[in-house]
Amino acid sequence: VSQLPHHALLQDRPSAKTCLLGNLAIVRGALEAGVQFFSCYPGTPSSEVGDTFALIAREADVRFEYSVNEKVAVEIAFGASLAGARSMCSMKHLGLNYAGDPVSTMPYVGVEGGMVIMSAGDPSAITSPNEQDQRHFNSFLYYPILDPATPEDALKMTRYAFELSEDTRFPVILRPTTRVCHTSGMVELGPLPERKNTIRFTKDPSRHVPIPVTARRMRKEVSERFAKAESLLAGSEFFPRSGSGKAGIIASGVAFTYVDQVVRELGLHEEIRLLRIGAYPIPKSILTEYLHSVDSVLVVEELTPFIEDRVTIAAFGIERRVPILGKNTGHFPVEFEYTPEMVEDAVRQYLHLDKRVRTEISVPELPARPPVLCPGCPHRSSFYFVRRVFGKKTVYCNDIGCYTLGYGQPLDSCDVLLCMGSSISQASGIARTTGKRTVAYIGDSTFFHSGLPPLVNAVKSNDPITVVILDNHVAAMTGFQPSPTTSADGIPTDALARHRFSIEDAVRGLGVEEVSTVDPFDEKATLEVLKKAKSAKGTNVVIMSAPCAVTEARSGARESRTAYTVEPELCNNCSLCIRVLGCPAIHIDNGTYTIDQDLCDGCALCAYVCNQDAIFPVGKDEPER
């Protein structure tokens, strides 16, 4: 959702002020730093960064790819960095964990061209299975981390991160949260560089190979370089201080913008000495000076008490005993996003001001709108037929993608979920323990991301599992990015794999003997294949292959299908269609079952399910879109 046409990101308009989405400000910052290589695996709220590079990479002379997973994205960007390129990769918080192995040793080896890892955080787990504080990679694995509060910060910090990386040889993590990624704000553009880094890989194994004998030397260098990072950050613009009072507030991220709001609204500029933390490690010199200037500190940061702990340690180290308030003292919760109200209340309490009286408006219980599989989604058909054959008692292990929406009624196809690629290994564990055939669902993009090793593992023990690969040829949930099975037709970028992979070939190559591919809208073939898979011994795979309904409609790849309608004379209101399918196009309108002609995608699954044969295709008056 850009505020400028994408090519506008490539315009050299130094000092121009414009309004950019946080994720686009990050792209601009990278371009202003002369980024040469970019890789990513999509994940909300980071996806717009990669999706924007996909559109502009060629024009911007940036090597771009959607990598097969985050570990590959990090490693390939690191390889590019060793060859001298300024490189960047993006992912969500969970992706950084998936890349944990290379990430843990990269600081030892060190970069050649500057390297930035953008890893977006998701406090309150708005689009994630957990919330997590990536700032701990700072102390845990020695990463300089930049923590933007606004799109303007995001642009400046991304630009700066490449320099910091080259000056210290550390890869640098940029950690915006959802409220920064998905906020549009005013930014000042900088110049686009005329020259880029020279590309050349210089052989030096003792520098680039961390084996024990070199790793111990590198370990010492890590400490020295980390100290250098701290001193460089001390001279950066990312710890602005304001105000002159004895009451201190330290804030970071979007919570800083809430503090700023309270300070401005209550006119507290003089009473409060405000320190904003925009980077880690927090220079000790800054904390020491600050702690000597205040009588107390309130720390306002989301997720874990990361800053608060460091302030507490710093105060202890200089024997400065002032109250340090925050999460550890119960002034803020450790869970979830902060709100402007929460921050205002805490600041007022801290300054002994009266609590603001707010008229509490009670909102009655309103109907929820949970996300739902789209009309015409092939996953709905797959879930329906698998459940019909495997029954209610089978354990269904699910994975990360649109198909996670198989959770709950009516599809009831998600008994177990953990992380990318986990469905197959969890199914193995459950099947091997219970001795009962277990089903694992996994999508095409997720299968190539992390489904291959657990499938090899299952074949190794011939676990009694049926792996149902839901191949809709796209990573739909994160915004329809290409997957390894996406066809190149009609995609105007070079973002695509040059090879269109066959899941069936891959699965056979891994040693699975029983493999079938069916179209989940072909009822007869689907039922036959599933019955065979259910009665077989050992590990087998069923590939349910049909394109995502939304990408099909958008790309115009197929004629729009005829919508369906319910014949009221034949419908006996048995409710079966609604009870088993949960299609958002089917409604009960004053007791009459109807199909919304605008929503219906014409997949015909409801017509198949209907016991009364009461659902028929109709001619549409006008073509869709």
Added chain:
Amino acid sequence: MNQNGNARRRERGWRILIAGTGGQGVLTAARLLTDFFVLEGASVTSGQLHGMAQRGGSVQSSVMVDCGMSPVIPKGGADAVLGLEPVETARALPLISSQTTVFMNTAPVIPFTLDQQAVRSEVEVRYPDVSELAALVESVTSHVFAFDATRLALEAGSIKALNVVMLGFWFGSDLCPFVPEDFLDTMLKSAPASSRGVNRKAFLSGVECSKRGISNQ
């Protein structure tokens, strides 16, 4: 409408909340407003919350002018709410105060979950009465403009122009310090040629309806 009140609000900038369901064009409306305000020289912050990017979910976006860096509208802090759907308008109640002007589309989008609950529990679960939802909003602020904007969009040629009708409501009200035609020109420049006619008609019918409606109050 209290002119002094408006002047005061403009002095400290304003906060507009746009609320609706996935596919109604909430984020597009926010982007159109943002682009226009930036061209007018304003400092804009716009936040969005849309959870999983699936069709049919609740979507909210804030557009704030000269209000600082925070992307979140504080409780009771919205100057205007453009509610593209009745239940989604009611969901925005915590951001509404007696000072807020609410523009509310009266045409509902029924969540599919209601039918799910109905067939499972054998109890009738129904969408709240739209007039009750409007009354709920009116219990907080007297500045409520409720109208079937979906019908205006359809009359203009496409339900997809609903967001533009709602923008017309705001630009046509005396809350808005801008000339509606200025916005219209900017919007049409960025719109694909094929949709310009529909968007123009939709916007102007929103403006006209709003001028009529508010002067009638």
